[in-house]
Amino acid sequence: MKYLSNESISRLDNLHIKAKKVVEGFMVGLHKSPFHGFSVEFSDHRAYGTGDELKHIDWKLWAKTDRFFIKRYEEETNLKAFILVDQSRSMEYTSQTTTKMEYSKILAASLSYLLIKNQDAVGMYAFNNQIRKSIAAKSTNTHLSILLGEMEKMQPKSTTNIADVLHQCAEKTNKKGLIILISDLMDDQQKIMMGLKHFLHKGHEVIVFHVMDPKEIDFDFKERIKFIDLETKQTITTDPRYIRKHYREKIKKIRKFYTASCGKYKIDYIPLSTKEPVGIALKEYLFKRKKVS
Template sequence: MSKLLSPATILAIRDLQLAARTVVDGFLTGMHASRMKGVGLEFSQYRSYQPSDDLRWLDWKMYARSDRYYVRQSEIETSIDIQVVIDASNSMLHTEEGISKIDYARYLAASLGYLTHLQGDATALSAISNGDITTLAARREARHMARFYYQLEQLHAGGRLPEQANITSFTTGPHKRRLMVFITDFYEHNAEVMRLLDAFAAMGHEVIAFHLTGQQEQSARFSGYQAVEDLETGEVLQLDGNVDATQYTQAWQAFTVNIHRHLMENNIHYRMLSLQAPMDMALRDFLLHYSKIRR
C-alpha cells in the first residue's frame, strides 16, 4: 500500500469527502473494473424508465439504439442498504501517533459510504455516544451523502454506551436485510456491544465488526507513563514502571480470542484494525460481504 494512503496522510485531509475519495480511488487502482462494479450482480431485464428511478441506472446504449429511456431492472431489485454504526464512547478518544480511534472510525466510515454510493446503494449512519443513539436513515441521493459526511464531521466521542440500546433506533424505514458495519474498540462494561451485534445477527442482517486498536495498546508499550486512565470511567491506574508485558500480552490475546469466538458462533465477521495500518483491509472485507449479501 502506498505511503500516500497511510492513516496519518489521509487524516491530514480535512475535507472528509475528499479523503474518502482518495482512499477508495487508491484502493481501486489496479483492480479490474468488472470485479468491482456491480459485484454479485446478475442482469435480468430492462424496463421503461420511471420518474422516481435513479439516473445512474439508465442504460445509455439502449437509449442510443432506441431513443427511449430504459433501466436495468436487476440493479434496482438487488440494491441493498448499508448501515454503518460507530461506537463513539469515551474510549474511542484513545490516541497513538496523533491518530485517535474516533478519527480513524470517521474516515473509515466516510470511505465505506463513498464506496457504497458508487455502487448505487443506500447508506445509513448511526453513532452511539453519551448514552444515546443518533441515526441518519439510508438514502441513495447525492444530497444524502452530503448530510452523511456532515454528520461524520460533527461526530465527537463522549460518554458511555447505553446499557440497553433500542434496536429499532438503528433500522429506521422498511425492514429489509442490511449489511451492518460496526466500528468499535470493544471496550464495554456490561456486554453492550456484544448484545447489539447479536441482535443485528438475530434479525438476519449480514454483520461485520471492525475492532480498532493501537500498537501500544496491544503490546503494553507504556514506557514513560506513570499512570493510565480508563477513558469511560475516569479510573486511574498507577503504573510505577511495573507493567508485565508478557502477562499483559496474554491478557490481550485472551480478550480478542474471546471476542472472535463469540462473533464466529453468531456468524458475525470480525476484523482487527490497527490505527497505524491503511484501510484497504477493511474495504476488502466489506466488499467480500457486500458480494455475499447480493447473491
C-alpha cells in the same frame, strides 16, 4: 496492494475529500490485484450464469470486457446498510497521529462513499451511552454529503453502553440489510454479542470492525506511566514491564472471544489497528460482499 497512509489522509481538508481519496486509492490498487473483476462502474451487473436468458446480457459491456454480464434488477442492487459509529470517550485515545475516533470516521465515510457510488443506500447511528445521531438510509450524492457532514461533527464524549445501543438500533432498523459496527468494543463482551444477535434475528447481515490503537494491542510502553481511563477518569500508575504479559494475554483472549463468537453466528469480525491503512478495512469489506453476493 499499496494503500494511502493514514498520515497522508489525515492531512486532507475534510471528510468528503478523505473518503474520496481512500476509495480512489483503494480502487486503483484493486485493479492491480486479484480483485481486478470488481468495479464501481459495473456494480449494477452480475456475471452471466447457467439459466440466465441471453436477452438480458449487456452486449455493450461484453464488447468492453470480453465477459458476459447480466443487468441486475432493482431488488438485486439496492442494499440498505447502516453504519454504527462509537463516539464514546475511549475513542479519543491515540499513541500516534490518528485517534481511534478519527480512524473510525474515515472508515465510516469511506464505506459510505463506496456504498453510495455502488448505488446502495446508507444510514448511520452515532452513539456512546445512547444513540446521539440517527440518519435514515438513502442512496443519493446529496445524502452522502449530509452523511459525511454529520460524521465530520462527531466528537468522542461520555461513557459507552454498546449493548443497549445495539438493541435500540436493531428495533429501529426493520428492513433487512447490512449492519456495520465500528467500535473499540470496550464494554461487556457477552452483552455486546447479545446485541449483535438481535440484528441477526431481524434478518440482517453484520460486520464488526474492532478498532484499537497499536499501544492498546501490544502495550509497548517503556517507562513507568500513569494510565487514565478516558471514560471514568480513574487513574493508575505502574511499570508496564510488570503487567505487559498479562495485558497482552487478556487482549488476545478478548479478540479470540469475538473471533469465535462472531464466527459461530456468521458475523464477520475484523480486528483493526489504527496504524493500518483504512484501505485494508475496505479490502476486508469487499471480501465480505463477494462472499455473500
